[in-house]
Amino acid sequence: MYQNGPAFYIRTTESERVFLTAIDTSGHEYLHLDKTPAELLLQRxxxxxxxxxxQVMRLWESYPLDGYDRAQKKAELSNLTREVYEIAETLRETDSLGYFYVITQLGLFKPQLEMALHSEDIDLMDVGATLLNILEEPALSLIPLRNMFEVAFDGMERATQRDRYERLVTTYSQVTPPVVNRDYPVRRIIEQNGDVPLSLSLLEYRVESLDDLHHLLFSLYFTQKKQRIVRCECCWGYFIPPTTRPSLYCDRIIEGKSCKQVGPGLRHAEELSRDSALRTYDALRSRMKSRRERYTNSAPDGRGKLIHFDFQDYTVWDENALAARKAYLAGDISAEEFLRHIDLYHDLETxxxxxxxxPVKSEWRKRVESNIRFDPYRDYSDFMMLDLGLENPQWHIITSEERTQDALGDSHPLRKK
Ligand SMILES: [Zn+2]
Structure with a gap:
C-alpha cells in the first residue's frame, strides 16, 4: 500500500473520533492523532x-536564479535548497502535518533537483520555484480552509449542520474539485474477530495533499452533529461549544475577562448604536424603573399625584415589553408597532x-464568498502610496491593518483588537 508515495491516512472509528497517521514512501509512520474532525479542523x-x-517571500527575492553565469546559478540553487530545508525544519514544532508534507514532497523532488544541478540545460528558475511552492504549501493550504470557516461558521450559531453545509456548497458551487464532498480513495478495515473479515462501518481514507485533507475533514465533520464549530461574536475566534445550548461567545480570556463575560454587554451596546427604536426602549425601561422606585419608596399617604405603579405593574410592563422587543428583533413587527406595544402609559411623543x-455585506466578506482562495496576506499587505494631488507629495505606507479595517467596514468583532 505504500508504493503510491507519501500520504495521510484517516481512519474512522465507531465513536466520533478519527485516527490520523502520515506514512512516507518507505512505510515509516510519522504521527498519530486521535481527535474528532471538528477538533482537527479547529487546530488547523x-x-x-x-x-x-x-520567509518564502524573502527567498524569492534573494534567489532570482535569472543570471547568465550557470555555475553561479547552480551555487545559488544549492544555497536555496539548504535554506528551504532549514526553514522546513522549523515547521516540525509548529505544524507537524505541514512538516510531513514538505519533507516528503522535497524527498520526491530530490532526483529532479540533483539532475538540475548536474545538467546544462534544465531551467533552474523552474526548479527553484518548485522548491518554494512545496515549502509554502502548508501556509497556502490554510487560505481556502479559513475562507470556508468564515462562510460556514460566521453568524451560523442558530443554524443546523445542514444549513452550514448548504451555505458552504452554494457559496462555492463553482469550485473544482468541489468543496467538502470530493472523491477520495478509501478501503475497509480488517475486522480482528468474527466471521465477517471486513468492517462495514470502519473506513480508511487516503489523501496526499493538505488541501484534500482539509476538505475530507470538513466532509467527516458534516457526518455528525455532536460537535459544531462556532465563530465567537466577541473575538471572532472559532470554538466548539461544550453543550447544545446556543453559544455566541467563547471562553478566551482577553485583558483578564472572557468573551462570555463581556460579550452580552458589548452586543447590547452595538445593537443600541444601530437602532434608535432600541434606544427608545432602553430609555423607557429606565423611566419605568424610576417610576416604580418613586411610587414604592414613598409613604402611602404621600403618593398624592403619583401614578399608581408598583412592582406588579412594573413586571406586567416589563414582560410585555420584552416580548415585543423579541418580536421586533425577530422581524415579526415593525419599529413603530414595537414602540406602540411598549408604550402602555403613553409616555412617548412619537x-x-x-x-x-x-449591516451591509463588507468588501472583505464579498471577496471571501467570491473566491475560495481570497488571500488577505497577499491582497491586503502593506502598501506604499504617493498622493500626487498634494502640494508636496510624500510616500506613505498604508498598513495591512488599515487596509483590512477598510475592507471590513462596519463588520467587526464586538471586542475590537
Ligand atoms: Zn471569543
Missing amino acids: SELNLSSLRD YDVEAPQK
Missing part, C-alpha cells in the same frame, strides 16, 4: 504560518423612528 484553522510566508442601519 488556528495555525499561524505568516512567518513561513515572509412612534416615528429612523430605520435601523442594516
Whole structure:
C-alpha cells in the first residue's frame, strides 16, 4: 500500500473520533492523532504560518536564479535548497502535518533537483520555484480552509449542520474539485474477530495533499452533529461549544475577562448604536424603573399625584415589553408597532423612528464568498502610496491593518483588537 508515495491516512472509528497517521514512501509512520474532525479542523484553522510566508517571500527575492553565469546559478540553487530545508525544519514544532508534507514532497523532488544541478540545460528558475511552492504549501493550504470557516461558521450559531453545509456548497458551487464532498480513495478495515473479515462501518481514507485533507475533514465533520464549530461574536475566534445550548461567545480570556463575560454587554451596546427604536426602549425601561422606585419608596399617604405603579405593574410592563422587543428583533413587527406595544402609559411623543442601519455585506466578506482562495496576506499587505494631488507629495505606507479595517467596514468583532 505504500508504493503510491507519501500520504495521510484517516481512519474512522465507531465513536466520533478519527485516527490520523502520515506514512512516507518507505512505510515509516510519522504521527498519530486521535481527535474528532471538528477538533482537527479547529487546530488547523488556528495555525499561524505568516512567518513561513515572509520567509518564502524573502527567498524569492534573494534567489532570482535569472543570471547568465550557470555555475553561479547552480551555487545559488544549492544555497536555496539548504535554506528551504532549514526553514522546513522549523515547521516540525509548529505544524507537524505541514512538516510531513514538505519533507516528503522535497524527498520526491530530490532526483529532479540533483539532475538540475548536474545538467546544462534544465531551467533552474523552474526548479527553484518548485522548491518554494512545496515549502509554502502548508501556509497556502490554510487560505481556502479559513475562507470556508468564515462562510460556514460566521453568524451560523442558530443554524443546523445542514444549513452550514448548504451555505458552504452554494457559496462555492463553482469550485473544482468541489468543496467538502470530493472523491477520495478509501478501503475497509480488517475486522480482528468474527466471521465477517471486513468492517462495514470502519473506513480508511487516503489523501496526499493538505488541501484534500482539509476538505475530507470538513466532509467527516458534516457526518455528525455532536460537535459544531462556532465563530465567537466577541473575538471572532472559532470554538466548539461544550453543550447544545446556543453559544455566541467563547471562553478566551482577553485583558483578564472572557468573551462570555463581556460579550452580552458589548452586543447590547452595538445593537443600541444601530437602532434608535432600541434606544427608545432602553430609555423607557429606565423611566419605568424610576417610576416604580418613586411610587414604592414613598409613604402611602404621600403618593398624592403619583401614578399608581408598583412592582406588579412594573413586571406586567416589563414582560410585555420584552416580548415585543423579541418580536421586533425577530422581524415579526415593525419599529413603530414595537414602540406602540411598549408604550402602555403613553409616555412617548412619537412612534416615528429612523430605520435601523442594516449591516451591509463588507468588501472583505464579498471577496471571501467570491473566491475560495481570497488571500488577505497577499491582497491586503502593506502598501506604499504617493498622493500626487498634494502640494508636496510624500510616500506613505498604508498598513495591512488599515487596509483590512477598510475592507471590513462596519463588520467587526464586538471586542475590537
Ligand atoms: Zn471569543
